[in-house]
Amino acid sequence: MANVLRQGASPQGLDCCTTHPAEQKLEPITLVRPSSTQATSVGFDQEIRTASEQDTLDRLAVAQREAADLLGSQLGRLEAAVQRLANDRREVDRNSLLTHRDTNELLRKLTEDRRGQLNSGQVEANSSPPTLLAGVVEGSALSSAPVKATVPAKAVSSLLPHPDLQSPEHLLEGHHWYEPDVQYLPLEKKIGSLLTFATGFTGKPKLIAYQIDKLQGYMAIPAILSVCSIFRLRKSLYPQLLLQPFLILMFYMPIRMWVDGKWPFGLGGDGVPLVDIERMQAEVEPIIALSSNLNTFVPFVLGLYISKQLQRWWSIRAHCLQPFFRYFQSLSLYMGIAIPMPKAEKLRKRIERYCLLSHRLLYISLRKQFDDTTLRKLMNEDLLTEHERQHIERCMASLPPGACAESGGYDLELCKLPFSWILHVLQRVYWFSKLKKVSHFDMPVPLLIRMHAICLECRYCIENIEMMLTSQLPFPYVHLVCLLVHFVLFFSCMRCGLQLGTQAVTPGVMTIVVQMLSVITINALYSGLLCLTVVLMDPFGDDVVDFPAALFQHRLWKSQLYSRGLLEDNDDMDTFIRAMGTSKKCVFTIAGDEDTDSNVDEADLLQEGGVT
Numbered sequence: 001m002a003n004v005l006r007q008g009a010s011p012q013g014l015d016c017c018t019t020h021p022a023e024q025k026l027e028p029i030t031l032v033r034p035s036s037t038q039a040t041s042v043g044f045d046q047e048i049r050t051a052s053e054q055d056t057l058d059r060l061a062v063a064q065r066e067a068a069d070l071l072g073s074q075l076g077r078l079e080a081a082v083q084r085l086a087n088d089r090r091e092v093d094r095n096s097l098l099t100h101r102d103t104n105e106l107l108r109k110l111t112e113d114r115r116g117q118l119n120s121g122q123v124e125a126n127s128s129p130p131t132l133l134a135g136v137v138e139g140s141a142l143s144s145a146p147v148k149a150t151v152p153a154k155a156v157s158s159l160l161p162h163p164d165l166q167s168p169e170h171l172l173e174g175h176h177w178y179e180p181d182v183q184y185l186p187l188e189k190k191i192g193s194l195l196t197f198a199t200g201f202t203g204k205p206k207l208i209a210y211q212i213d214k215l216q217g218y219m220a221i222p223a224i225l226s227v228c229s230i231f232r233l234r235k236s237l238y239p240q241l242l243l244q245p246f247l248i249l250m251f252y253m254p255i256r257m258w259v260d261g262k263w264p265f266g267l268g269g270d271g272v273p274l275v276d277i278e279r280m281q282a283e284v285e286p287i288i289a290l291s292s293n294l295n296t297f298v299p300f301v302l303g304l305y306i307s308k309q310l311q312r313w314w315s316i317r318a319h320c321l322q323p324f325f326r327y328f329q330s331l332s333l334y335m336g337i338a339i340p341m342p343k344a345e346k347l348r349k350r351i352e353r354y355c356l357l358s359h360r361l362l363y364i365s366l367r368k369q370f371d372d373t374t375l376r377k378l379m380n381e382d383l384l385t386e387h388e389r390q391h392i393e394r395c396m397a398s399l400p401p402g403a404c405a406e407s408g409g410y411d412l413e414l415c416k417l418p419f420s421w422i423l424h425v426l427q428r429v430y431w432f433s434k435l436k437k438v439s440h441f442d443m444p445v446p447l448l449i450r451m452h453a454i455c456l457e458c459r460y461c462i463e464n465i466e467m468m469l470t471s472q473l474p475f476p477y478v479h480l481v482c483l484l485v486h487f488v489l490f491f492s493c494m495r496c497g498l499q500l501g502t503q504a505v506t507p508g509v510m511t512i513v514v515q516m517l518s519v520i521t522i523n524a525l526y527s528g529l530l531c532l533t534v535v536l537m538d539p540f541g542d543d544v545v546d547f548p549a550a551l552f553q554h555r556l557w558k559s560q561l562y563s564r565g566l567l568e569d570n571d572d573m574d575t576f577i578r579a580m581g582t583s584k585k586c587v588f589t590i591a592g593d594e595d596t597d598s599n600v601d602e603a604d605l606l607q608e609g610g611v612t
Helices: 002-008 011-018 039-120 153-159 237-259 277-283 285-338 342-366 374-380 386-397 413-435 445-470 475-501 509-537 549-565 570-580 602-608
Strands: 132-134 149-151 189-191 195-199 205-210 585-589 597-601
Touching: 195 549, 205 549, 237 277, 237 475, 237 509, 277 285, 285 342, 285 445, 285 475, 285 509, 285 549, 342 374, 342 413, 342 445, 342 549, 374 386, 413 445, 475 509
Parallel strands: none
Antiparallel strands: 132 149, 189 195, 195 205, 585 597
């Protein structure tokens, strides 16, 4: 066997058995016609070569499966480690935020004590402030720190919050001006075959879209049971519908018993009923005529009333709320253009956060959900800082009692406050650039005027919303429409009961049920339309068909990012402008003299009208 292998086996065949599987390269076998003396040796060698290759392939497959299993386990452990790191990072960020807020509160107290001492004359104005022992202050989050560190007086004085906004440097470089980064997660949506809902701020679903092509077809009848139909907008509709069958039976049963002689006073001496059916039908004819006239007149009045409510609803959405969003996007765009430098990132974020805060306060005020915990809830949403919350509470506490009490209706003064802050910041930025001659605060005057106009327009939009909701339609008109609808409901039930009771033949059960269902169906439509007008009158509520506040807030935040964050880099734009050339003398081609290029002034060519 050894001699055969030495004489007939090729070197490649021996390498196939000894080479590592990862380094082995299988090459095709070249068949050579053997001589008569070597035929038996070559055939046996080919069998050994085929068996060796198959064994190598099997080992490669086993090694590949083992490597895949090992890689999968390593990836699982890596994902778990990344998740743990992310959780630790969020915990560290939360603890650092709480520590930062406690530090600001501590510095504010030290500043107030310092000012009180200066006002009372206990210390001199030029004396150094007291030192701060970090980790020793009782009642703060720093009290758990095991190390005591003394902060220099100069460092403490640099961290002390200023009483007023003296310069925009505090917005751009001040350590105590904490600026949160507002972020929203994707909305939780529930997409159905007909309706699409999104979860609102209060956790209740809000309708955001529906399939009109399905609604106009076979889905219109099953949609009666959906939460968005007019029959489920108000719970007051159900007692009315349940009362109507009893109202019909209340008119039907006494008259029917009288006509059938079930009552003793309706019988003669021989037991024959004394009631004249034709006469009784003539006596109830005016009531039936009145019900018919009301059914003819009320749809016209109710349709006009619903049309007016729809106009008010669309005016609020298109002419008050939509400009609100448009001005927000323009303000973000102008801020990215006017102050594009990275140093002003906090200033841009603050102005955008004020816009989001105003929109959030709009729904809170209109839903009358403002209480003692509202400001802290806004802090949890990163829409308000601790410094701003204390400023609002301090200023509201200093107002007269009549200004703090609720005056009735809707009060949206607090919603306009963020735009006052924006105007104040922009004006201070402008004056700081002019007085201090700091180039990175320079803002063009036309752009500043436009941004001021945008802030004022946003305040006007809030005032228009307040006007639309506070100035309701006249009460006599609304009362008349509601009264007519309820009269129609009442007299329709009365007509049904009287008609069934005055028939010559006692009606069957099926006849009574069919008549009652027809009346109740028409009355349900009238009542549902009346409930619809209630929802249309105040679209900022918490009903399922009201404005989706969470969706609008998310879109507003996203539009701010797209308006400012997708601008082209300033260096790339400057390179493009430099490549265009900046000389006043340009080469133009004169009309009628295409063969000659002349260096003439651009203004002269424009006046002559010969530029091509």
